Amino acid sequence: MPVTTSLPSRLLASAALAALLPLPAAAQSDHTQVAESRPAEVVVTATRAPAYVSRVPTGVSVVDRAEIERNAYQTLADALATLPGLTAVSSGGPGGNTSVFLRGTNSDHVLVLIDGMPANEPALSAGAFNFGEDLLGGLSRIEVVRGPASTLYGSAAIGGVINLITEAGADRPALAEAAAALGTDGLLRGRAGLRGTVDALDYAFSLEGLDTGGDDFTPARFGHPTREQDGYGNLTATAKAAYRLGGRGKVEGLLRWRDADVEIDSVPLDDPNYEGTSESLTLQAAGEAYLLDGGLTTRLSAGHLVTDRRYRNEADALSPGTNDDRFDGERTQLDWQNTLALGGAGPAAETVLTAGATLVREEAAFAARSTSIFGPFDQDVDADANAAGAYAQVQTRLAGRLDLSAGVRHDRPEDYGARTTWKLGAVAALPELSSRLTAAAGTAYKAPTLYDRYGITNFGYRGNPDLDAEESTGWEAGVETDLPGGLATVGATYFANDVEGLIQFDFVRNSSFNIAEAEIEGVEGTLTLTPADWAEARFSWTWTDARDGRTGARLLRRPEHQLAAAARLEPLPGLTLSPEATFTGRRVDATYDDAGGFLGNRAVGGYWLVNLAVSYAVGEEVTLFARGTNLLDRRIENPNGFAQPDRGALVGLRASF
Secondary structure: OOOOOOHHHHHHHHHHHHHOOOOOOOOEOOOOOOOOOOOOOEEOOOOOOOEEHHHOOOOEEEEEHHHHHHOOOOEHHHHHOOOOOEEEEEOOOOOOOEEEEEOOOOHHHEEEEEOOEEOOOOOOHHHOOOOOOOEOOOEEEEEEEEOOOHHHHOOOOOOEEEEEEEOOOOOOOOEEEEEEEEEOOOEEEEEEEEEEEEOOEEEEEEEEEEEEOOOOOOOHHHOOOOOOOOOEEEEEEEEEEEEEOOOOEEEEEEEEEEEEEEEOOEOOEOOOOEEEEEEEEEEEEEEEEEEOOOOEEEEEEEEEEEEEEEEEEOOOOOOOOEEEEEEEEEEEEEEEEEEEEEEEEOOEEEEEEEEEEEEEEEEEEEEEEEEEOOEEEEEEEEEEEEEEEEEEEEEEEEOOOEEEEEEEEEEEEOOOOOEEEEEEEEEEEEHHHOEEEEEEEEEEEEOOOHHHHHOEOOOOOEOOOOOOOEEEEEEEEEEEEEOOOOOEEEEEEEEEEEEEEEEEEEOOOOEEEEEEEEEEEEEEEEEEEEEEOOEEEEEEEEEEEEEEOOOOOEOOOOOOEEEEEEEEEEEEOOEEEEEEEEEEOOEEEEEEOOOOOEEEEEEEOOEEEEEEEEEEEEOOOEEEEEEEEOOOOOOOEOOOOOEOOOOEEEEEEEEEO
8 A cells, every 4th residue: 555645754755765876886777567466557568469578588668658647758779778788979969879788798789679560771871770860759658678589570689679650640620739839959849640539440659859069079188279069950750550451450651850950060170160960760650450259450551661861961171071971771671470369278378379471672872972081982782681580489388477488580681591489488486475476598590680781881892692690599587576564676687698699890801791709698677666555666687798709808988887767746736856866886998198199009088977857737738847968067978078968957848638
């Protein structure tokens, strides 16, 4: 039962709980519930079908729309920052190239989905995803699955999957939403949306824009002369509709478009006219049919992704040469999925079989143009590739407390070797101990991308068409327990992952080769406190040991220790405080001295980052909100040589009608 308290007691308790956040206490920011006694949260990404989090054998985190608005997050990287097992590294502020490392794997080992469709850019280096660009308008929730997931999703899911799920529908025919905010560094942000449900139609439209003058990404310690600010602009539109065909099925369509531009520095120097632009368009159409009295759901979806990315640098006093690089990509994907509820037989119950097939075609166009003291460079390359895959997974429950799952997938591309992956999982509920035990093991792979095989740059890089796929084997085991009274949940998960045939750049041959290996292990510790219905705090501690399998050296930019803390406090009616604190520990990185000279790969120190969001509901339709970032005003470089934004603030208003 929730504990009721007076308003003065709430204020004191909120202050005490918030004061704990910056302290280096071990804990976890996992957004999942543990035991069967807790509210049942359903996710779709972990199994490609709705499943209770408490019955999923691998690590799952969820960031929903309420949390996004409560914390006044601006970019996708902001929303992911306090999740366990996840490290975000940004080359500057909003819009800067931002990588995410899941459980110590490479940043290009994270597969990003939009409503289940891959969003990683076919033409971008290593097929990675820039987490610093995307805004959050039009999203209903973000689901993060940690651990190998190629059995369900194919290439690139070595470290895990992040699914951006868009919103559609409302509890009324039309719900209009609007928000506006301004902040330091000349930041302006606005969002307008309309969504609703009319008879059998669910729909949603959203338009969000952000513009900021930005900070200087080049650290002041380099002693550069310009102090030039690096701005960022983004406009994102989302439209989605779904029409229900009674109990027979539904049809739906999605459009998500983003146009962004960012000013860039050339570390270790400022650069007043180096800029990047990117445009992305995601289209998806799908139809579902419910057969066998609802026991079989068959879904056919077609998706198309178009990306256009360009980096330009004109001549100036600091860089007399010029360069103009373009990376244009397209992916067309056809996916057929069937989910069959088999019921039970003997000790087995709630058995579900999921099986499907995928066809993918990727195309990329690379253009590199530059001028320098060595003369002009001008070259274009086009490339394409096709692939097909089929998968099957079965889930069942034994004796009402043991959930088992097993899956297999076979992918057959046209221009490198076929791959078969598998995954096994188990969850044992122990209600007598208010606990559950989890275990999972599986394999995954990442195909060489079109950039890896055929890409070019004006620095002389040439792709290697003879590359093979990277392969991994990983496993995890964990326990989660509700403490007496139901006011706290504690858990721990051990994970390990060995990756072979890593694609790595060779400076001598100026190309990429399968020459690296990685050995990774770690622990995610968790603690969730819910002392009352108006107070909740989540903590995490992640220990990661990620090393080069050949030399034993630590992999770059993966901290050995990370701490995260986040809370939701409502000390007064309508008032919500959302403090969060993260600690990023020592890690190895490419380092530079104060003159900008390269020192090699060395250990760099850790840092704290403390943020606070405050919101106040003025009636049921209007909310005032504010967010303060880097409140300790720390001088942070992560990666080394790129300055992160200093102390900042944002204030705004959100309304619905």
